[in-house]
Amino acid sequence: MMQKIPARNLNSEDLDSRVFNLYEKREKIFTRSIEGFFQRIRLFTGWPLLLGYFLLPWINLDERQAVLFDLPARKFYVLWLTFWPQDFVLLGWLLAIAAFALFFVTTLWGRVWCGYTCPQTVWTAIFMWAEQIAEGDRNQRIKLDKQPSLLSSKGWNRTGFNKTWRRVFKHSMWFGFAALTGVTFIGYFYPIRDLISDALQWQLPLIAVAWCVFFTLATYINAGWLREQVCIYMCPYARFQSAMFDRNTLVISYDTARGEQRGARRRNTDYKAEGLGDCIDCTMCVQVCPTGIDIRDGLQFQCIGCAACIDACDGIMDKMGYQRGLISYTTENKLAGGSWTWKRPKLIGYGVAMLVMCVLFVVVLWNRVPLTLEVMRDRASLYQQLSDGRIENVYRLRIINMDAQDREFGISLEGLSDFSMIPDQTVVVGTGEVRDLLLRVQADPASLQSFNQDIVFVIQESNGALRAESESRFIAPSSSVNSNQGRAQ
């Protein structure tokens, strides 16, 4: 008969012998909470992330929200900078830098992103903390889970009251935190003060309500119900991270040579004489694991690198009077008796690519001109011949001031020698304003070299600080230009 092994406990031998069940029911994981060095580090990474996420939308700069992605206005405010759709190339660049930074960090330190700063890890930790407040520690939760509910299949059950109120309390806390997360997320797209006041006055647009509900439910389901399933089955990063690992990547490993033969023993006994290693087989490392795996089975893709098993095992080693580090951050090379080195083509390649992209990004950002000029020819007519013989072309100019202050621009034209512009004056464009102008250009046909002449519109501040230009064409009847050329010959 085929042996069934839970998917999370599979090792390479099982895969080889094909003895696993692909359609197994999800096993409940009752994670034991643990304290220790690495859990304290997680506090220093998780709390700033949480505080930053919840407080950032409430910070104002220059009388506007410091970080706001204003989709209807197509403007993205990030601190003192305003980005427009034209700047999307910068966003793409930023994403590429973030990807290379992730590759670099993963090659160097393994899955530190997953273990310490991934929102799924941080939010799940908050939900687990709420679960512990409502239902108690691991043993109490296991016991509670076995109790009947208030309304069981056998009908009304008075003993289930304890379980029911605790569950209601837990889900209320989960839902409250999920709602806070969802509303805050929408506050990055809809000014958060308006969002709250509109909601209190029942004037929130339906689309904003729908997105708040969507993100609330997404948080509640991901961090409350799915938890490790997101890391194991949904996150693509877990699947391709092994491509970035090498023998010098920092991973969390169990020292098999030191730990085996595992087995229970009394304190202060000569366990080595009994053929035992340092692992007392207490399973604490499994009980604290948020993904429910046993690190003693070797490196597994389900391991999110949270280091809870290191803290748990170090605590056991202290109690037993053994040296810490049976489970530790180490590398494959070190485990095999070698030493760590940074001279690795993959690591250097990712590092150089990231640095070059960062420098180029800063240069582009530094030289970015927060001004755009678009010129469109009037579609109603190609040209118009005026009573005094001059030719008139009409253009629509669109000036976008992406700067943080109002600007005054002069408009000039290059490519024509004898012409006039109506209106011929400076134009003031407010910060973040899109100004449309109708401009008439009248030229003497005697001054034209071609009936379809290249011209360039230029807008420039009087002090020359901001300048933008846009090409167009001046069109005249070919007969007027031909006769002009004939006279010239």
Ligand code: SF4
């Ligand atoms: S916590 Fe340490 S001692 Fe206990 S089972 Fe895990 S590896 Fe062995």
Ligand code: SF4
């Ligand atoms: S094996 Fe250890 S580091 Fe990996 S997820 Fe489990 S507890 Fe965290």
